[in-house]
Amino acid sequence: MTTKTLFGYGPGPDIPVTSAAALLRDAVRADDGGLDLISVTDHPYEGDRLEAYASLGAILGRTSKISAVATVTNLPVRPVPLLARTLTSLSALSGGRIVLGIGAGWRWDDIVRFGARELSPAAAVRSLEEGIILIKRLAGGGEPVTFEGEFHQVTDLAPAPVPVPRVWTGSVGPKSLAVTGRVADGWVVPHAADWSSPLYRESRPHIDDAAAAAGRDPAEIATIYNVLGRITADPLPSTRDESGRWIGGSAEQWTEELVLAARDHGANGFFFFFFDSDDPRSDLTLGRWTHEIVPAVRAALA
Template structure:
């Protein structure tokens, strides 16, 4: 089982002037600890589940490019890009650039978008739910076409690309892995079955995860897709106690993640409230060592 890191907070005690050095240290220490991936959110305001909108928030792909320059092994992606934020042709070009410059380490994380507040705040059109899912499916088709090297014109209901040229092509083969984020049973998980290499589910308890995976299995059967081709990931958090005064022990965090492996999860992506604290990655390395030998159920 693999362990990934999501970084959703950029408000650190040292302030914005230290953001660059702090993030570089976090990325290097996370890689040294053995995490398999580093993800950032693709938001422009802080989201309500994490804090007030005024909290510091960095643009996702600029941040990933910065982290690519100071790491060598970890995969890099957004968890996840809202389909409304970027034209699909430009999004594919952006992810391709990240993949090439990082040596083939990019993911395309994508979803239907939901944060209406930042759309309205920055003047980005926020279509209806049904239209956002239509745009998401078209974007997935465009990504597949561009990464296949097919330059024929694309004519869809929302997008028209006369020549979807993508040069240079991505280094990842056959293309950067596509992760569709979200747990919607009728639309999101169907799109995973049809187009994606990975799903991402919230760690909302074993019963919920088990049910969502069964729904995904059903969609795979409906579209003729091998369920076992899909990498199953979750998003949750661990709160490791560096000094033993509060938070989780290494054993408690390891047991928490082992429960996900028992459900068939291949990669648990976690965020940590004290991610910038000195010494936290020494403990995370022990957690990585504890979960790495675990074989997800069904694998």
């Protein structure tokens, strides 16, 4: 069962090439501050943005303890065997500090512009499941793998002699959520929805039912949240807007809410997202998340 609550941060949905220095600076600060994870997004069709896996490699090279993940890898633009080799190589180079975040595909017009073939929603989900299975088979050592799937094929390919990485999906929709239950290790809740949202309440049972049907313990599949909101000097009158979405508050209000999420709603991890690493205020925001809120939540949960 997943027992440790993970804390990370994401420097925004798309990181401009011009923000490369800020990305690496903040990664080092997060590593020194004891955060568990840093996440980047994967939109390789944007020429003015940093590519996800190049960014992960640079981050892991600059840090010593923090793990890194793309939330989530755009599977349709990446050959699965090569993605598997990228992951196992990053794992070997970093001492196992890589997590695979993966999705079935998003923004198909852009994916097609990038040169990949468009898939129907049902086919994309089948490709996702095949891809996760093959990536896991191409790690952990053992006998050569031959895989003849509908979308992915390899012949007599030796697995890398490194452990199988954790696999988290960004699944949306019952069929994709069921894939998470059958073959993944965690779920990054999409659209920055939180533990009190209808999206979470309606989606998680699909994962649990599929896991149980596959003979897995649903509790082994982590639930990870992207949390957005302000960290304010003083408490806010309300920490949620009229729709019920979390908007933030003081460090004490954040602490109370995240402890509730972990204890009462089974949250296994949180990524704090902010959107402009070059904004001078980001230093203060990341610092308060790292040095005030995260230690307070960890102490309360301990």
